[in-house]
Each structure stands twice: as C-alpha cells, then as structure tokens.
C-alpha cells in the first residue's frame with residue numbers, strides 16, 4: 054500500500070484512537086482497530102526459538118542452537134535457513150513478529166547475554182543478521198534486530214548510560230544495524246533499555262530519527278524493549294513508534310496531553326501509526342486476518358530434528374586436535390561430566406523456550422556408538438533450578454479466595470504477567486507435585502516466604518530478591534533447596550506468600566554424587582577406556598539475560614576434573630558446552646578440544662555427529678577467548694556512577710589484541726581447525742575481490758573459511774585497527790584445490806572521521822585463519 058493510502062487510514066482516526074494503538078495490548082500482543090482495518094498482532098521472543106505468548110507452560114516449540122554457535126559456521130546461508138525455519142515456528146503459533154536477532158556485539162566476554170548475540174565483529178554480525186532477516190521475512194514474518202544501541206552488558210541495564218564516542222558507535226555498534234537495514238530492510242527494530250551518551254535509547258533522536266530513519270531511510274517500526282520507555286513526549290519525539298508491553302505504560306493519556314499542549318506534533322503520532330500500519334500490511338494483519346499455513350513441521354518431526362542437528366554440529370569448533378578426532382566408532386569411550394548428562398542446550402532469560410526435549414551428550418553419543426560408559430561429574434550449578442515435571446498450581450488473591458487452580462506442564466509458573474486475567478492480584482500460591490522416593494534434592498524458586506513440606510518434614514524459607522533489575526528475579530529467580538531421603542513417592546508442597554513479580558517453581562531431582570566421589574569415579578573410568586570425553590562448561594546461571602559474569606573460569610571443580618582425567622586417560626577429548634569464552638587452564642594437558650556452544654534441542658546428537666565426523670565441526674570462533682580473567686581489550690561491565698564508558702574505543706576483541714592492548718588471546722576470533730588441513734596459494738586483488746587458491750591437503754572433504762582483514766597503512770592514521778573486511782566459506786574435496794573469491798565490503802573499509810565517512814584506501818589485505826594464523830597478503 055502506498056503512503057497516501059496509509060495516510061488516509063491514519064487520518065480517519067481520532068488522536069485518542071491513534072495513541073491507543075501505540076502501546077501493546079498485553080505482554081506480547083497489539084490491539085486491532087476495525088476502522089483502520091487493523092487486525093491484532095502477536096509478537097514472540099526469539100532468537101533461538103519462538104516461545105509464543107507465554108513465559109511458562111506455553112506450547113512445545115523448536116529449540117535452536119544458540120546464536121554464537123550458529124554464527125560460528127560463518128555462513129549467511131545458515132543464518133538465512135534459521136530465519137526461514139523460525140518463520141515456520143512462528144507461523145505454526147500464529148505469531149506475526151519474532152523478536153530477534155540480537156545484534157549487539159561481544160564487547161567484553163563478561164556480558165551475560167553474549168550467547169544471544171553473534172560476534173565481536175560488526176561485519177560478521179551484520180551480514181548474518183541480514184541473512185536471518187531475509188530468510189524470515191521472505192515467509193511473511195517480521196524480524197526485529199535488537200537492541201538499538203550500545204547494549205553490550207546486563208549490569209544495571211535499565212539505567213546504565215553507555216558512553217561511546219561517535220566514531221566507535223558508527224564503526225562498531227551501529228554497523229550491524231546499518232548492514233541489516235540496508236541489506237534486508239527489517240520490518241521492526243527494538244530500542245534498548247540503556248541510555249546512550251546521556252539520553253535513553255527510546256528517546257535517542259540522533260540515533261532513531263536522524264541516523265536510522267533519516268540517513269538510512271528506514272521505514273519500519275521501532276518498538277521499545279519491554280518496560281524500557283520512560284516518558285511520553287521525549288520518547289514519541291525521539292523516534293520511538295511503539296511502547297511494549299501493554300496495556301499500561303507511559304503513553305496513553307499522557308501522550309494525548311503532550312499533543313494537546315503542543316509538546317508533540319500530531320504529525321509525529323501519525324508517522325508512528327503509519328509505520329505500525331505498514332508493519333501490519335507486511336505481516337498480513339491489514340484488512341483481513343492472515344491465512345496461516347498449517348502444513349508445517351512439528352519440533353519433533355524428523356525433518357526438524359535433522360535440521361537442528363546439522364545447524365548445531367556444523368558450527369562446533371575444533372580448537373585442538375592431535376589426531377584423536379574424529380573418534381573411531383569402535384573405540385571404547387568413557388564419557389564424563391555433569392554436562393554430559395545434563396547438557397546445557399539453551400541460555401537463560403527471554404530467549405529460552407519450552408523445548409520438546411533436550412538431548413544430552415550422553416544420550417546422543419550412546420545412540421551413535423557402542424562402548425560408551427557414562428560417569429557423572431562434579432557440580433556445575435550453584436543455584437536451585439526448576440525440575441522437568443508437571444505440578445499443581447493454586448493461586449490465591451489477597452482476600453484469600455482461590456482465583457486459579459491449574460496443572461502446569463512445567464515445574465515453573467510466571468506470576469504477575471499483565472495478560473494473566475485474574476480476579477485479583479496473586480498474594481499466595483501453593484505448588485505441589487509427587488516426587489519419586491530415594492535420595493532427592495528438593496526445593497522452591499521465587500521471591501517471597503515459603504513453607505516447604507516433604508516426607509513429613511517442613512521448612513520455613515525466605516526467598517529474598519537478588520536483583521534490582523525489573524525482570525531479574527523473573528528471569529533468574531532465587532531459590533532454596535535441601536537434600537532428603539524419601540521412603541517412597543512423596544508429595545512436595547510449597548506454600549508461598551508472594552514477595553514480588555517472579556517465576557515460581559519446584560525443585561526435585563535425584564541427589565547428585567559429591568565432587569570427590571565424582572572425580573574418583575571419572576579417573577577410574579578414564580583408566581579403563583581408550584578415549585575419555587569430558588564435557589565441561591557453563592549453564593543458564595552464567596549464560597543469561599539480566600546478569601553478567603564476574604569470571605570466565607568454569608564453575609565448580611570442573612578444571613580439577615579435567616586435569617585429573619587427563620592425567621589418567623590414554624586420550625582426552627574435552628567438549629566445551631558454553632556459548633562464550635571460558636578459561637581452559639588444562640589446554641596443554643589434553644589431546645583435543647571441541648567448543649560445542651549451547652546446541653539446542655538435538656544437542657547430544659549434534660555433539661556425537663561432530664565427534665565422530667558424521668558432520669564436520671567446521672566452526673570458526675566468533676569471539677576471541679582471553680587467556681586469563683581481565684586479559685581482554687574491554688573487561689569491566691560494572692558502571693561507575695551510572696556510566697559504562699566504552700573507553701577501548703574501536704579496539705574491541707581481535708582489533709585490540711592485534712594492537713597489543715591485551716595479552717595475546719588463548720584463541721583468536723576466526724580460529725578453528727575443522728577436520729581438514731589447508732595450504733594457501735598466492736593472494737591477488739582485482740577491484741574489490743580478493744582471490745586465493747586453497748588446497749585441502751587432508752584425506753577428508755572439508756570446509757574452509759577464508760577470512761580477509763584490512764591492516765590499514767599508518768598513513769591512514771595511527772589509530773586504525775586491523776578489521777575483518779570480507780570472508781567466504783568453501784567446501785573442498787580431500788586433495789582438491791579451489792580458487793576462493795572474497796568480496797570486500799566497502800562498509801568495513803572506511804572510518805568515521807570528523808562527522809563523515811572517509812574510505813580507507815591504503816594498507817595490506819591479510820588472508821588469515823584468525824589473526825594468529827596469517828596465510829598471505831596483498832597490498833591494497
């Protein structure tokens with residue numbers, strides 16, 4: 054529909070009617086309006102699955118590999134396929150817009166939410182985001198790159214002021230958004246929680262109006278992050294189009310009054326609404342409800358399981374290998390680690406979904422080969438977590454009346470959501486479930502005070518809030534747990550007086566072995582096997598929205614476990630089940646290391662396929678791995694006086710390591726061995742295409758990622774870091790040679806200089822497998 058026709062619809066509405074549409078109707082829905090021909094629309098979180106309209110007990114939905122794992126394939130084809138498949142997941146649930154991809158950068162490795170974001174590099178991030186958006190929107194589902202902008206850490210995320218100079222903002226943090234806008238025209242974007250240089254992202258007229266909607270000519274809808282909007286007039290004037298969630302919020306009557314007083318011009322409101330109607334038209338919510346396809350795969354269908362296995366395995370990254378990998382299928386294997394049994398398949402926070410299953414490495418490897426002995430490992434979690442069982446949920450209001458009585462398919466329940474249409478707010482809840490007998494760890498999650506009863510014993514428990522983040526307790530609730538021995542199946546009951554908005558839940562799992570016993574058992578199993586595979590890593594306690602990390606060390610005694618096993622085993626393979634950098638003090642003690650990300654619902658099958666070489670783990674790191682805590686160009690995530698200063702400027706990640714602003718990393722961005730071996734020929738340049746012959750000198754077909762970096766000439770200035778300017782992936786048969794062409798992206802070959810772009814025209818183009826392994830170069 055052309056602008057004029059949209060304008061006519063806008064003009065037909067009163068001011069109140071217009072403003073009413075510019076705040077959500079509920080947590081994840083928008084209002085319709087018959088006179089405007091507008092159908093209600095539904096949004097759902099991504100980016101690793103489409104959770105749907107509910108935080109807990111929603112429909113079972115496909116759980117995808119996390120963003121860093123997908124990005125590690127360095128393939129835009131992969132990102133586009135993910136966008137397409139997520140669109141199918143959305144369509145199955147009648148969702149119009151999926152809230153992703155996350156295109157913030159890995160500025161410091163401590164960022165809790167890096168698992169959701171692609172990379173430390175803006176070019177790689179931008180291209181992957183554009184491909185994801187293209188794949189999704191080709192199916193008529195809107196994408197929503199987020200969070201605009203400078204939202205690289207979680208600490209005090211609602212109030213922090215990210216202080217970033219213009220050049221850094223342009224060259225690093227805005228670039229993924231710019232590329233996504235230019236190459237894929239996303240139908241929506243999300244404004245961040247934080248301030249940028251003293252002004253809230255939701256009120257950032259420079260970023261939102263001047264750059265995004267002005268300079269880049271973007272016509273889409275800019276929504277706020279959830280509960281981020283702080284004002285009526287300044288946000289409406291600052292380029293924000295839609296307040297989420299609803300139905301309450303700072304707009305409504307206050308925005309009508311702001312128009313009436315002249316603070317906001319009505320044409321500003323009209324522009325917001327025009328963008329909303331354009332979105333509706335694009336997703337099929339204008340004039341008639343969309344016809345939803347119903348012939349789509351379920352998350353448990355073979356086709357989806359194959360896709361999710363392949364997407365995960367191909368991004369896994371071989372960091373070390375003395376030849377033990379791929380594993381011989383007939384080898385006797387000791388598989389060790391708590392995360393072998395309880396593999397972390399996803400991160401925590403709004404990206405989490407209710408998956409149909411999460412295949413552990415133990416189940417995956419046992420399904421793929423005989424001769425696997427599984428041994429539990431040391432503890433990896435410090436906190437209680439909700440169990441995987443259904444529970445009875447009774448909610449009571451302040452009057453004491455029972456206001457809801459249901460059975461939840463999950464042992465967690467969200468309380469206090471705007472769309473929970475209850476007769477009165479919840480003051481108390483009673484959760485109960487039958488748990489099996491034997492040695493059990495039981496407990497409760499949430500904020501408030503609880504009486505927990507089990508097996509004749511009763512415990513009074515205080516669950517204090519652990520976060521001043523509005524969603525913090527909700528996304529990672531506090532908990533309490535204890536170990537009991539039960540004669541037989543018993544009723545676990547938690548009677549909770551609600552303290553605050555939170556997710557509440559029950560804990561019940563077999564009591565795990567103590568760490569000393571686990572290490573001793575692992576060492577004994579390692580001695581008896583030909584190969585020992587140890588799975589170590591992080592959990593949703595570290596890889597989560599709303600909280601940052603304070604160390605990159607593996608939690609618990611996992612390092613000790615690896616060293617003990619490596620000393621006893623004939624061959625040791627370590628699988629790192631984490632999305633983001635961890636320290637590996639044992640890396641010289643082991644024979645192979647495979648970084649496996651958070652691999653999604655088919656995780657264990659993907660790890661097995663990668664270890665056995667059924668699918669090549671052809672990933673290359675998307676972020677540099679520091680050698681020690683503190684040794685990265687940017688580290689701190691804790692604001693000082695409310696300000697988080699990006700004082701490393703443009704020297705983020707590998708750009709900073711290469712400029713010696715930190716000790717060399719343990720592993721470079723771009724590093725990854727795959728199962729091939731490569732020799733490189735001479736590098737040539739014609740126009741903007743770099744060409745090089747690569748030969749796969751191994752005996753296996755393999756995939757190479759040819760990376761081109763620009764090392765600017767000193768004449769361009771003494772503050773121009775090396776940067777990725779293009780790459781290409783290529784599949785090459787064993788023993789074959791292939792000429793690879795890499796097109797250089799002009800958007801990486803420029804610098805923001807005194808308020809304008811200046812092209813960089815002199816320097817050297819380095820062809821590298823990560824900057825620790827440069828294979829050739831050519832002068833620009």
Ligand code: BGC
Nearest residue numbers: 098099152199278279403524
């Ligand atoms: C997150 C967003 C998310 C939104 C809705 C916020 O806390 O920052 O990324 O889309 O919640 O769940």
